[in-house]
Structures are given as C-alpha cells and as structure tokens.
Amino acid sequence: DADVTQTPRNRITKTGKRIMLECSQTKGHDRMYWYRQDPGLGLRLIYYSFDVKDINKGEISDGYSVSRQAQAKFSLSLESAIPNQTALYFCATSEPGTGDRYTFGSGTRLTVV
C-alpha cells in the first residue's frame, strides 16, 4: 500500500458543487500539506498542518478549506467549485531531518466543468 493515499484519483464535477479530496498516510508524520499543480506553474501550497489542532493557510488558500480529522487524515474541500480550480492536487507529508523528508501522494486530477 502507498504511504500517502489520495482519493479519488480523478474527478469531474460541475461548477458550484461541493467536493472533498481525501488524503491518508501511514508514515506517522505530523506534518501534512495540500498543493495544487497547474501546467507550467509548478506546485503551489494551499494549506498545511503541523498536527491535528493546527491548520495554516498557504500561498493560495482562497476558495479552499481543510480538515485534519486525525494525525493520518487531511482532507481538502472546495465549497463551491469553479472552473479555475481545475488542476492536479497533491497531498504530502513530512518529518524532521534531512534527505527525502517529503512524501507525496499520487495526486488527484480534478476537472470542474
């Protein structure tokens, strides 16, 4: 099983709908992140969480909300999806230390029509 699992893998939704992207991890890491990737723009940070009671806005949090239900679960919600939220979304975890500290999920490709 993957260390960081994102569901769904792909989703098409209509403008105005509420949608939730889910992320679960078996790494035991306290820190979790949500990024979005648009073609030619790299990855941009939406929200991050240091632990269950800690939520922080990233670079592009408008239009999104998150919930850290447990150490292992971090979900991203779009309350009212709009077409420019069409993107590839990545969940990631990290731990203190050096080297390969960040673990990325396989991504959720979201299309808002």
Added chain:
Amino acid sequence: EDKVVQSPLSLVVHEGDTVTLNCSYEVTNFRSLLWYKQEKKAPTFLFMLTSSGIEKKSGRLSSILDKKELSSILNITATQTGDSAIYLCAGETGGGADGLTFGKGTHLIIQP
C-alpha cells in the same frame, strides 16, 4: 513573498548530451533546496542541499548549491530518453512557517 525561479522552462536535447538546469531562490528562513523529478504524477526526490559548495551525486545526476548567489544547478550527463521529465526545484522554509516553494519546473525532453 518567497520565490523560486527555474530556467530554462523547457529544453530539448539529444540522447548523450549533458544538460544543466538552473534554479534561483528567495526563501524566508531558508533551510534547504530540493530537486525533484516528475514524470507522470507524484514528484520523486532527487537531492536535498543545505550546504554551499558541496556537490551531491547520484549516478549521472549531480547538484550543487551556492548560498552566496542563492542558486543551485542540476547536471545530467550522458542523458537518456528515460531522463525526459519535468524537473522541479523547491526552496524549503524553516522557522515558524513550513512547506516548500516550488519553481515552475524545467520540462526536459531527450530525443533519441
């Protein structure tokens, strides 16, 4: 605002060539510079650089950080078609904030 700039944004070379990818960064409370390779979905880790002037190598790939110039390069020698990918550079913030600031990536295409 933290910023990471990569160049070139795209590059097409022939198999066997050597390529150099560039990354410059302005990151608050800089902790480290990371390089990732992205082929289909999730980025895969290549290097993490924290000290200036110390080259890290992995096979045909190598990378070095210049903290004075706030930059890093990623070299790939004897390129192969399997090296075709998007290469992402990211600056890591320390202190109270957290997370990675990514550049836009370099789309590298290796032609046979």
